[in-house]
Amino acid sequence: METLMALLVGLLFTVGTYMVLSKNIVRIILGTAIFSHGAHLLLITMGGLKGGAAPLLDQGNDAFVDSLPQALILTAIVINFGVTAFFLVLAYRGYTELGTDDMNQLRGNKDE
Amino acid sequence: MSWLNFAIFLPILYAVFIPFFYKKVSSVHTGWFVLPIPLVLFIYLTTSIADIANGERFMHTVSWIPSLGINFTTHLDGLSLILALLITGVGTLVIAYSIFYLSMKREALHNFYIYLLLFMGAMLGVVLSDNLMVLYLFWELTSVSSFLLIAFWYQRDKSRYGAQKSMLITVTGGISMLAGFIMLQSMTGSWSVREIIGQAGTLSDSSLFIPAMLLILLGAFTKSAQFPFHIWLPDAMEAPTPVSAYLHSATMVKAGIYLVARFTPVFGGEATWFWIVSMVGLITLFWGSYTAVRQTDLKALLAYSTISQLGMIMSMLGIGSAALYFDAGSDAFKYSSLAVLAALFHLINHSTFKGALFMVVGIVDHETGTRDIRRLGGLMTIMPITFTFAAIGSFAMAGLPPFNGFLSKEMFFSAVLTASDLGIFHMQTVGLMFPIIAWVASVLTFVYCMILVFRTFTGNYNPEKLEKSAHEAPIGMLIPPGILVSFVVVIFFFPQTMADYILNPGVQAVLPLENANYYTEIKAWHGWEPELWMTIAVVILGSLLFVFLRSWQGVYSLFPREWSFNTVYNAILVGSEKSSEKLTGKYMTGSLRHYLLYIFSFLILAVGTVIFATNGFVIDTSNDAPVNIYELILISIIAIAAVGIIFAKSRLTAIILNGVLGYMVAIFFVIFRAPDLALTQLVIETVSAALFLLCFFFLPEWKKENVTRKVKGLNLVISLGVGTIVTLVMLSIQGNRLFDSISSYFEDAYKLAGGKNIVNAILADFRAFDTMLEILVLAIAGLGVYTLIKLKSSEGEDRRESK
Numbered sequence: 001m002e003t004l005m006a007l008l009v010g011l012l013f014t015v016g017t018y019m020v021l022s023k024n025i026v027r028i029i030l031g032t033a034i035f036s037h038g039a040h041l042l043l044i045t046m047g048g049l050k051g052g053a054a055p056l057l058d059q060g061n062d063a064f065v066d067s068l069p070q071a072l073i074l075t076a077i078v079i080n081f082g083v084t085a086f087f088l089v090l091a092y093r094g095y096t097e098l099g100t101d102d103m104n105q106l107r108g109n110k111d112e
Numbered sequence: 113m114s115w116l117n118f119a120i121f122l123p124i125l126y127a128v129f130i131p132f133f134y135k136k137v138s139s140v141h142t143g144w145f146v147l148p149i150p151l152v153l154f155i156y157l158t159t160s161i162a163d164i165a166n167g168e169r170f171m172h173t174v175s176w177i178p179s180l181g182i183n184f185t186t187h188l189d190g191l192s193l194i195l196a197l198l199i200t201g202v203g204t205l206v207i208a209y210s211i212f213y214l215s216m217k218r219e220a221l222h223n224f225y226i227y228l229l230l231f232m233g234a235m236l237g238v239v240l241s242d243n244l245m246v247l248y249l250f251w252e253l254t255s256v257s258s259f260l261l262i263a264f265w266y267q268r269d270k271s272r273y274g275a276q277k278s279m280l281i282t283v284t285g286g287i288s289m290l291a292g293f294i295m296l297q298s299m300t301g302s303w304s305v306r307e308i309i310g311q312a313g314t315l316s317d318s319s320l321f322i323p324a325m326l327l328i329l330l331g332a333f334t335k336s337a338q339f340p341f342h343i344w345l346p347d348a349m350e351a352p353t354p355v356s357a358y359l360h361s362a363t364m365v366k367a368g369i370y371l372v373a374r375f376t377p378v379f380g381g382e383a384t385w386f387w388i389v390s391m392v393g394l395i396t397l398f399w400g401s402y403t404a405v406r407q408t409d410l411k412a413l414l415a416y417s418t419i420s421q422l423g424m425i426m427s428m429l430g431i432g433s434a435a436l437y438f439d440a441g442s443d444a445f446k447y448s449s450l451a452v453l454a455a456l457f458h459l460i461n462h463s464t465f466k467g468a469l470f471m472v473v474g475i476v477d478h479e480t481g482t483r484d485i486r487r488l489g490g491l492m493t494i495m496p497i498t499f500t501f502a503a504i505g506s507f508a509m510a511g512l513p514p515f516n517g518f519l520s521k522e523m524f525f526s527a528v529l530t531a532s533d534l535g536i537f538h539m540q541t542v543g544l545m546f547p548i549i550a551w552v553a554s555v556l557t558f559v560y561c562m563i564l565v566f567r568t569f570t571g572n573y574n575p576e577k578l579e580k581s582a583h584e585a586p587i588g589m590l591i592p593p594g595i596l597v598s599f600v601v602v603i604f605f606f607p608q609t610m611a612d613y614i615l616n617p618g619v620q621a622v623l624p625l626e627n628a629n630y631y632t633e634i635k636a637w638h639g640w641e642p643e644l645w646m647t648i649a650v651v652i653l654g655s656l657l658f659v660f661l662r663s664w665q666g667v668y669s670l671f672p673r674e675w676s677f678n679t680v681y682n683a684i685l686v687g688s689e690k691s692s693e694k695l696t697g698k699y700m701t702g703s704l705r706h707y708l709l710y711i712f713s714f715l716i717l718a719v720g721t722v723i724f725a726t727n728g729f730v731i732d733t734s735n736d737a738p739v740n741i742y743e744l745i746l747i748s749i750i751a752i753a754a755v756g757i758i759f760a761k762s763r764l765t766a767i768i769l770n771g772v773l774g775y776m777v778a779i780f781f782v783i784f785r786a787p788d789l790a791l792t793q794l795v796i797e798t799v800s801a802a803l804f805l806l807c808f809f810f811l812p813e814w815k816k817e818n819v820t821r822k823v824k825g826l827n828l829v830i831s832l833g834v835g836t837i838v839t840l841v842m843l844s845i846q847g848n849r850l851f852d853s854i855s856s857y858f859e860d861a862y863k864l865a866g867g868k869n870i871v872n873a874i875l876a877d878f879r880a881f882d883t884m885l886e887i888l889v890l891a892i893a894g895l896g897v898y899t900l901i902k903l904k905s906s907e908g909e910d911r912r913e914s915k
Contacts, residue, residue, distance in 0.1 A: 001737040006842035008747050014835030015754040017712060021705050021827040023819070026763060026804075026811060028704075030770055033800070034754065037777050038838070040793075044784055046845055047853070049737040054785040055870035057862050064870065066855045070786045071874040075886050077789070081796045082893030088807045089897045095811055107702035 190617025289331025336368025
């Protein structure tokens, strides 16, 4: 299973990279969202997918899955959401101010 | 703090008060307040002449960074004393001269004297310091203060160009010298010159010996304007004339000479040192005198003559270093040490006559308004005193009796003749080259000295070509060069007194051996020796060349002016600027995609190389959990959705596919028994999808990406590379598990934290700090979103940035 997951995460990263390399700003933001999915799956996979119950006590289980990666992912999901929301609004504001969503035209100042 | 240490800092400390004098006592020329400082220091230093001549050495230490062995250690011996006396003595005269040269009304005198005092203190620091780091500190301080002085008239383009050039060249040398010093320290374990000299014999086997030697020599050659680093000196002539007289003839350019002399005990006696120092010196001597003849500007002529004379001193130091090869009591040692004596002697002589000549040229410039030889002439009767000084200075420089230059030039000829007889360092075969180069250069020296005197002061007086009507300079401007030329004459008549008290202790400092048989005599008349015949031949051929100058000056147009080292320097400067701009423009395109490509390629290469170089790649499926059908279905759905996003024709399709991805990940969390994650993921994915849709309402529909197949191909290759690397990393981690998880500790959550949901216990109790900051992230993101939407700056301001 872990090997399969590794291949899947690799695929997600491939797609994310391809999206990020494009010219349209929304595609880039979508790419980052796909990156984050890949990263979350990577984290949980690396915690081990072996059997064991959900990390809830008093359910009559002895063995639990690794709980630490879950906590880490939860934090990551929330942060990722904050950043994505900010990105999206930034893209919106950028479009209303500059009139384009094409990264090739957003090249900064001449004398940079 | 001893007086010697204080002497270094006195000028620097005193500089603080200069603006006060300039602003508050504006009726008196600020120079008068500066004048006592070098004078007091000079008198203080003269008191130790007798002690030094008796073989005493003074050493004082003031702690600075004792833990690193870096302290203000001053050491006064014969060599330091010569330089220190020159610095303070010529300094006094130059300041006296500058009082009459610089106008009180028009010039920023406070700046001038602050820079000058800073320079004086730094220069004293260079010659008196025993600690390499402190020596380097003062060395750079001379570079900086000289930079400031050259650009004193900063409104002029040429001043700034000259200052920049001298700064770049001398600082390059300074840095390399620092590297050499550090090598010396790592070889010997000491920063002290004294202690390093003590270990001199044991160093030559070290692998750092030659690099350290070359780097230190580079520093000395750049500072002392040796070939091919001489090019900054003529451009430094844009400085006020007192500065040229002080820095660029008597003191700073001798810092490199001092450095070579100081390190002769460490590196001397080696063939490499002998050859580099003496050959660079001879080439500089020849090239400087050759180029000086073609100059039409008096200061440029003096600049090249300074270069040439510095080369002469340098070559004598190189020849003299051979003495350390011989036994201290032998005759060979004695005759080799003659060269060192001659070098130090000429060092002093050069300061006297060259300082005077610069002052003379300054007077001519000041009283006529030009320094161009082609416009000057016939000033002899108008400025008789100036003419006398110029003649004495020039004849001394040309090496004529009865002036001190004659003695040192004779000794120079003796030194090169001795060198050609040296039985070491392959001198048997090429030794004859030395006297020939020296003699030819002396002839050219004679020619430009004659040009300097006769083209300026004889011939026709052309008042219409001059900006001012010429007249004799005020007495105050004549006294300092007068004192210098009187030294020129006095030294000729009493050379032995000078040798006994000042030069011989200097020679002993350069060649510090026990029971050594030094050459100590300087005689004005030594019989019909070859040296004298050489001088006579110089005078005859030089006079002929001067008289028929017109007919052979065509030699100089054989090589066009563009073929100079200045052209090379400018080409390097412009070329490096242009090429770095080009290079930067090449990869800093401003396109986000390019930067991402660099980052991703680097990631692929770096991580990939590390994985394979460390044999980290292992596929180990033995620990894998079993696969069931649900998971397979999920995996294929995610894979299809992910690939589908790339090909989505409309953004709505893309966003829905992204939603599918998100929900499938949530289901994965369910399968992997992570209920909290599944909940969060579902909610967040829903909100994100809504946000995306909201943005789309305002953004234009996707245009078809008009990209070439090549760009697409590259994107695909990089993407596949990133994906492969991530997969490889994951598999490697899977195959290389080193120890168990620490999560079993958290399974005691109920006992430790009173919670039954382990994940929540971790988030809110064990690792609550993360959660707090994550809340902060959300808060900031929220504020940011609010600001982006609400805050609108005024139209004009907003557009400014994007233009």
